[in-house]
């Protein structure tokens with residue numbers, strides 16, 4: 001199993017993740033992870049924080065001479081801003097300063113429910129951890145998952161498919177070409193015709209002190225049939241993917257394949273008919289079975305069916321607005337109009353990288369459950385045996 005935990009506050013010294021279960025012998029370097037961290041930091045519409053932070057990962061355990069050794073992997077991403085926060089975020093009691101409490105909670109953020117739940121009168125104790133700064137280290141974990149999946153020719157690409165209501169049309173490209181198209185876009189979209197409109201929308205929102213959300217789409221190719229299971233609720237892969245996506249800060253909806261649109265169509269216009277051609281298996285396909293549509297998004301009955309996995313997820317507009325929203329001070333109970341100094345206007349491009357990472361983690365977990373071994377070589381043997389079996393099924 002691929003297990004991980006993250007720790008760390010937004011203005012603390014660092015974000016840390018410990019990953020358990022990665023087999024020995026996987027090539028892993030800080031450079032691979034840093035490339036994903038740089039993508040998460042980019043994208044049109046980010047705020048001042050991104051100019052301060054230039055995220056770099058440090059691998060502190062579990063890797064020796066460029067390869068995993070089977071022990072837990074510790075990843076750390078330092079917060080450069082820590083230098084300005086050492087006393088305000090210090091674990092030492094002598095730095096306590098009740099005059100710097102944050103008592104104004106932002107609508108749409110974790111501030112008020114978190115303060116009520118944990119009995120805090122200083123909202124900073126909530127916002128530091130609820131902040132999406134945490135996604136920096138989650139992306140680092142996702143890079144490890146992608147490295148593992150890459151050993152088995154499973155590829156993943158995420159992009160912005162909708163921004164503030166402007167929809168992109170995905171061109172019919174292989175994932176490598178789709179990735180290079182997305183890499184050329186400042187808003188990480190796959191459709192250059194809608195990019196100027198998306199940027200204009202972000203600029204308009206910025207001038208109005210507002211924020212915008214959107215939809216990200218993630219596709220995984222090369223995934224064999226049979227990951228996940230129908231037998232128990234928590235083994236259903238679609239359920240696990242939905243939970244992972246919804247755990248991303250500000251994500252409010254998930255669709256697999258047709259998703260909500262399926263509810264409006266007739267069954268005959270939804271389900272992907274099944275065909276068989278024996279020669280496909282000898283020409284590079286994993287099986288002779290194939291579909292001409294993929295409305296299921298690659299998952300039926302909680303299991304992968306051999307088609308591409310297609311997941312879309314909706315991100316709400318960022319809750320910290322320059323334009324004041326009405327709220328109430330949690331100490332004085334007086335109304336106030338929240339204003340902010342620094343925040344993103346739109347983080348949907350960055351969120352597409354986070355979503356790519358969490359899908360990679362769920363697929364890596366399901367892959368390890370099915371083909372698990374203590375070394376990459378052992379997994380490869382297990383996988384090769386399964387592929388041989390599938391070809392003849």
Ligand SMILES: Cc1cc2nc3c(=O)[nH]c(=O)nc-3n(C[C@H](O)[C@H](O)[C@H](O)COP(=O)(O)O)c2cc1C
Nearest residue numbers: 109110130132249250318319320343344347350351
């Ligand atoms: C990549 C990314 C960047 C974000 N940046 C901000 C930000 O700058 N300001 C903000 O208020 N919220 C930001 N958010 C969203 C909040 O973290 C999120 O809305 C908050 O934690 C409350 O959780 P919820 O929206 O899931 O209920 C960001 C989310 C993501 C995924």
